[in-house]
Amino acid sequence: MADVNINWYPGHMAKAKNELINEIKLVDLVIEIKDARIPISSTNPMVDEIARNKPRLILLNKALMADEKVTKEWIDYYNKNGIIALDIDCIAKYNINKIEKYAKLALKEVFEKRKSRGIKGEQIKAMIIGIPNVGKSTLINTLANKKKTVVGNKPGVTKIISWIKATEDLFILDTPGILWPKFSDEIGVNLAICGSIRDDILNIDDVLVKSLDYIKVNYKDMLMKKYDLEYLEEDSYKIIEEIALKKGMLLQGAKVDFMRAVTMIINDLRSVKVGRISYERPGIWYLRNRK
Ligand SMILES: Nc1nc2c(ncn2[C@@H]2O[C@H](COP(=O)(O)OP(=O)(O)O)[C@@H](O)[C@H]2O)c(=O)[nH]1
Numbered sequence: 001m002a003d004v005n006i007n008w009y010p011g012h013m014a015k016a017k018n019e020l021i022n023e024i025k026l027v028d029l030v031i032e033i034k035d036a037r038i039p040i041s042s043t044n045p046m047v048d049e050i051a052r053n054k055p056r057l058i059l060l061n062k063a064l065m066a067d068e069k070v071t072k073e074w075i076d077y078y079n080k081n082g083i084i085a086l087d088i089d090c091i092a093k094y095n096i097n098k099i100e101k102y103a104k105l106a107l108k109e110v111f112e113k114r115k116s117r118g119i120k121g122e123q124i125k126a127m128i129i130g131i132p133n134v135g136k137s138t139l140i141n142t143l144a145n146k147k148k149t150v151v152g153n154k155p156g157v158t159k160i161i162s163w164i165k166a167t168e169d170l171f172i173l174d175t176p177g178i179l180w181p182k183f184s185d186e187i188g189v190n191l192a193i194c195g196s197i198r199d200d201i202l203n204i205d206d207v208l209v210k211s212l213d214y215i216k217v218n219y220k221d222m223l224m225k226k227y228d229l230e231y232l233e234e235d236s237y238k239i240i241e242e243i244a245l246k247k248g249m250l251l252q253g254a255k256v257d258f259m260r261a262v263t264m265i266i267n268d269l270r271s272v273k274v275g276r277i278s279y280e281r282p283g284i285w286y287l288r289n290r291k
């Protein structure tokens, strides 16, 4: 796992963190994007510290790839902890039109204070933050309604501060704040299966086996239906072999082409061909991640 945390050098992190803290001073609201399928794994553990003095709105993005029922549980979980959260999907434009309303909900107390001081209006300056690949640029583009920022995996290079008028009352910084994930093996697996870290960082067969260990318990019927399996083997390696056999993925000497099946299944999972899957649920994530 060593090279997974390549961006986690203390110096690099301290610099990025200080820049973020300074930018956050410019805004009324921090909009934190997470991947709806993995709200814990797609969170930087320092975010609470970095955004501690600001009202926050959590957006669970890529929601149409996640299990709707589990996403509702996450929203309840955040609400119970006093944080406003909304599920969105930037590609399908799902709930994008609710962002302003939820931003205002998150700023209720600030608006009340403003009002008591005789300040009218509900204009909001906000900043979008999140780990790479959660959809920060896509959201900014969607809100800006034109290709203003480059969508891709690389952090932005522009340093000039400019605001995008997203809605009538919502202004967002055009450059999002990037937080790096820091993770245990388990979080790495979640980021990899969701396509949020490069495939050469972890062993992709290992990622699939560990993901199947979870899927075969939580989405058994979906998995069996997709690959026309009559039963599920206990061992996830054997499930992959079974699928390879079913698909006639064979090497010379009638050996199964294991890696070909791995690639296919991973692609199916990432393109929601198996179904809408959430890899983390509130309540049990803590126990699963506890070492
Ligand atoms: N299905 C789906 N894909 C998304 C969504 N938002 C972003 N993506 C994809 O996720 C990848 C990373 O998005 P990007 O905006 O570059 O992430 P950033 O690194 O946080 O700026 C891209 O391939 C996007 O097309 C979404 O809501 N739904």
Ligand SMILES: [Mg+2]
Pocket (backbone or CB within 6 Å): 136, 137, 138, 150, 151, 152, 153, 154, 155, 156
């Ligand atoms: Mg980006």
